[in-house]
Amino acid sequence: MRTAAAVLRKDLRLELRTREAVPAMALFALTTFVIFHFGLDRRSLEGELAAGVLWVTLLFAAMLGVNRLFVAEREQGGFDAFLLAPVDRTAMFAAKAAGLFAYLCAVELVAIPAFVVLLLGPGPGAAFPELLLVLVLANAGVAVVGTLAGALAIQTRARDLIAPLVALPLLVPVVIASARATAPLLAEAGAGAFPAKWPLILALYDVVFGLLAYAVFDYLLED
């Protein structure tokens, strides 16, 4: 735990200093909203379409963060220095997943208000707590699977291509559940009924992949 906190603090400090991931992710999300506006030729979106645009954008923005996640470790010897330390290897996974989770939250702080202003027809208003719940659960899933995919891809020759190719199919259930859960919240006729099964699926997904990644991550660091 202490190790994971140290690695996380180091990562956040690096990100604050270099600003390599979060600003690019946020900018990417904004640009994608604009592109959706022209691509769909719609002034405003609501319901399923709004949920779909939101989640596709967030997911693709997350892929940028996934690609950056391990670059400093690989290129500046962070992996070796970490492996020389008498610490639990899984701390690296916990720290990276927590870091990606924080990046996603930071991006959403910008992207969600922008989405509401630029594209969303009905205001989210009353459905805000539910939306927050879905965001947190989905971010956790994306963080876990994204970290795993980033770690899998970092030693490959075409790592920027491999990471999204691996992560996106794995994240299809997250998109399904998040989009389905969000759609009624963004409906034109005011927030519809919030189906409880989708947050449950997201939570189940987070737990299963969290445990799985925890179990296999060590093998990605060994040599």
Add this chain to the structure above:
Amino acid sequence: MSALELRGLGRAYGERVALREVSLTLEEGRTLVVFGPNGAGKSTLLRILGTLLRPHAGEVRVLGDELPGDAWRVRGRVGFLGHDPLLYRDLSARENLRYFARLYGARETRVDALLGELDVLGRADEPLRTLSRGTVQRIAVCRAVLHEPDLLLLDEPTANLDPAAAELVAPLLARGTRVVASHDPERGLHDADVVLGLRGGRAEIAAPAAQVDVADVRRLYG
């Protein structure tokens, strides 16, 4: 107890064999100097001893513990200084060393003491990418000795340093048991208690330093 015991050590990368049948013993407090041309297996040997690579054949004991099985007990007791400084370019010297102090379980007060000793305190808060290679190398030395390791694994530790800086670093790296990879026969032999000469992954020389002369070492490169 011997600090190092290798018996028939081998390591391959796929089909390319990098080390083959390397055997030697090193007593505690002694210095092993490893000579050999590029690609002879020096770095591979150091990485195996540092638990960064698994041995593929033979037996390896480091500080009494067998690798790779007991590698976790060896970690934190070796100081590793390779070609790369293993430091984050965008963090300052102090931030880097504080981070590694936490990972390696070293006292944080040691960070400033070491930085002072190597005369980099003045630039301790600048990102490493703004510093010269020599300065970064000095900070890398700090990282390697931060946790007062029992065994130092050094890959040409003074390659990027000017003579004055090399002098500054010397006392920090002159303690405990050492394995030093070197390209400099005269200096290397001067430091060595035991010599290992590698060529094509094989041990051409494995003898006490007293029985080896400069010509023997030069022959490895011929």
Add this chain to the structure above:
Amino acid sequence: MLYGKGLRPLALASAVTLTAAFALVFFYAPLDADQGFIQKIFYVHVPMAIVALLGFVAGGVMAVMHLRTGDRRWDMRSYVAIHLSLVLAVGVLITGAIWAKGSWGHWWVWDEPTLVSFLIVFLLYATYQPLRFSIEDPERQARYASVFAIVAGAFVPLNFLAVRMAESLAHPRVLSTTGGAMPGEMRLTFYLSLLGMALLFVTLWKYEMASKQTSMQLRALRRKLSGEEPPLSVGRSAAPRVTLPARPER
């Protein structure tokens, strides 16, 4: 283990079973009341899908064995299983499309959850080879491929669950894939087809393993002939040295 052993009887058994299954499909199994002749593709499509999915999961289990034992032969087994399942998966998607066109009039239907799940699984496994062959160090390649195989293997059931919950079952499903609601003749034919497909998979798996083993031995012999040094002998602390299916890179 010699993979070539028993290959001939096994190949014979798969050929006989598959021929018998096809004979049943065309001359014994009744025509489906609603769909007519096109429904017969079911006897290829569904067994192929089941065998492919089992192959993916088996690849995951073999990958677990690889990581647990450090024995690289398990990785090769896992690789061959996933590789063959991928080939079958292409067949599943094609036959599925033909079936959809025949009975619903569209090449692709999004509200058939099993087919959609299968597509997602296929897309995921399609990255297995690019991932694997863009890692240079063979040992790391084996380890990373195993991690992928385990995660993907666990993903298969979870994905089916999520997709099934998402799709409303708009089309009445004429046949339950479990075979429970089928008339006896159909069920017999289906099970024989499934058995034939499974035998075919095992035969191909063994065949590819035998071929890889042989080419490896050939390479070792050639190396010995040309006077090169032998690969490292097996040490106490080391995993048995097996060279991976080498693929010409570039």
